[in-house]
Amino acid sequence: MKKASTSPIPARGPADHEVRDQIIAAATEHFSRYGYEKTTVSDLAKAIGFSKAYIYKFFESKQAIGEMICANCLHEIESDVRAAVAEAGLPPEKLRRMFKVSTEASLRLFFQDRKLYDIAASAATENWQAVQAYEARVQNLLQDVLQEGRQSGDFERKTPLDETAMAIYLVMRPYLNPLLLQYNLDTTELAPAQLSSLVLRSLSP
Amino acid sequence: MKKASTSPIPARGPADHEVRDQIIAAATEHFSRYGYEKTTVSDLAKAIGFSKAYIYKFFESKQAIGEMICANCLHEIESDVRAAVAEAGLPPEKLRRMFKVSTEASLRLFFQDRKLYDIAASAATENWQAVQAYEARVQNLLQDVLQEGRQSGDFERKTPLDETAMAIYLVMRPYLNPLLLQYNLDTTELAPAQLSSLVLRSLSP
Structure with missing residues (x-):
């Protein structure tokens, strides 16, 4: 049996969950207007006013x-x-x-x-x-x-x-x-x- | 009541039916290889070796x-x-x-x-x-x-x-x-x- 890991979980700001929700809401709005297939994460970042890197901090891909x-x-x-x-x-x-x-x-x-x-x-x-x-x-x-x-x-x-x-x-x-x-x-x-x-x-x- | 028309039916060569079958057979072969949507009647005519006008004598359209x-x-x-x-x-x-x-x-x-x-x-x-x-x-x-x-x-x-x-x-x-x-x-x-x-x-x- 594996021992339970004791390494500390990295502290995450309480805002993470809210930022994710904010990205999802903006993306839903954006995709429904311009289509999912045609939109890139760059387009999305520009539209929301976030950097692409910031979005990738919360979601690993457009999918x-x-x-x-x-x-x-x-x-x-x-x-x-x-x-x-x-x-x-x-x-x-x-x-x-x-x-x-x-x-x-x-x-x-x-x-x-x-x-x-x-x-x-x-x-x-x-x-x-x-x-x-x-x-x-x-x-x-x-x-x-x-x-x-x-x-x-x-x-x-x-x-x-x-x-x-x-x-x-x-x-x-x-x-x-x-x-x-x-x-x-x-x-x-x-x-x-x-x-x-x-x-x-x-x-x- | 309408009187039955007595105008003569234009004589059609007996080969008409065979030509139609020949076009259909060639078109089936051609469409199945190159796709129906992408093929024009010109493409088809060229492939069969008929003129476009000749094909249009037998079929009014690609459809x-x-x-x-x-x-x-x-x-x-x-x-x-x-x-x-x-x-x-x-x-x-x-x-x-x-x-x-x-x-x-x-x-x-x-x-x-x-x-x-x-x-x-x-x-x-x-x-x-x-x-x-x-x-x-x-x-x-x-x-x-x-x-x-x-x-x-x-x-x-x-x-x-x-x-x-x-x-x-x-x-x-x-x-x-x-x-x-x-x-x-x-x-x-x-x-x-x-x-x-x-x-x-x-x-x-």
């Missing part, structure tokens, strides 16, 4: 900044979905809300003014850590709802839970993933209701 | 050539799917085959060497006539299979047929549409089986 913005965005979608699920009564209604609200929140954050689409597209294409973590959390939430429905007797219990959850996630994915969602924009009005009805039929005991 | 190639490609996918459905025994198995074979045939035609992806992507983006017709035919085939399963007692009959068919089509679509399929390449191995199992659970009487 690290993008990842933080992306993670914030995905957390916002997730918290909308969790709130809608918590608010709904029975498990079937929770599942319906999950389809509906995840589509709406994804549309709003990725496509309203195409604000964050650029970053979300890079994140999805390159399968950033923030995306993987988000997908895992959505799958867990889905499993929780399924589990609850199995316990309440609303959902069948013959099919292995993993299998059910994965198949339903595949059905939801075209409306969660921004790269897929961009080609589904003409179906987002009706698809969540039609697909959740199909899924609920598949879950009937 | 008209692309549409014909695309239609051929979609017909090939469709006939693979129809053969697989015809070969399968019971309606549930027909549905499974439909998911599996449509995904495999789309993958092969759109992505093997990315041969026809370029044309298929334009066709899907611009919603060409050939694509609309293909989608309608696949939806009809799906309805036929569902209808057969309802008659045999394999599938439930409570949900309106239109609603069932549309929801199932939405589940299949990410594996049929080349723009969506390009982002699903890592799930094509398992997804058709997982999704058709889910769909079959949703259809149980």
